[in-house]
Amino acid sequence: MSLDTRLEAATSEYQRLQKELSDAIEARQRLDSQLQENEVVQKEFKLLKDDANIFKLIGPVLVKQDKSEATTNVNKRLDYIRSEM
Template sequence: MSKQQREKLEVETMAFQKLQKEYSTLIETRQKLESQLQENELVDKEFKLLKDDARVYKLIGPVLVQQDKPEAVANVDKRLEFIRGEMKRVEQRVEQLAKEQEKKSVEIFKLQMDIQAISQA
């Protein structure tokens, strides 16, 4: 096995590991976003059950501060929009990384097979 082939295999393996690390980080991010989405959707449903003149409070640090219902609803709507946008972006990157991982895996496998064939010759 040549030094050049070993180095190429090492570089490809490290690149693959980097892709795997980013992939797992994105999966964690997606899970957090899904949790935030569910929480905010629940708040949005609760707001729809309230009367227009209902008092709404927002927790800021250790203090509950009264907030206008329309303002609170608008804030939750903006948060939902943001979370959905982030989820879409993360999902696209997850798909892209999955494809890149597959390509890298095939490259590594071919290199290993080439090295093995040379070793046996």
């Protein structure tokens, strides 16, 4: 194999690895952002009374949700995000 061919192969591999790293960093940042958002929601839920009205946005509609159900969903989401990280 000539030097040019090896150099092209090494360059291609380097570019592929750079793209892979960039994708991983982007995914990590997205997960970190989601984690922070959900942690804020979790803290806010702790401040609410048990009979507080909580609404979940589903498409263009706000749907009423029980506090316990909403808290469980946020906790599960946090567990999932942490496991992905």
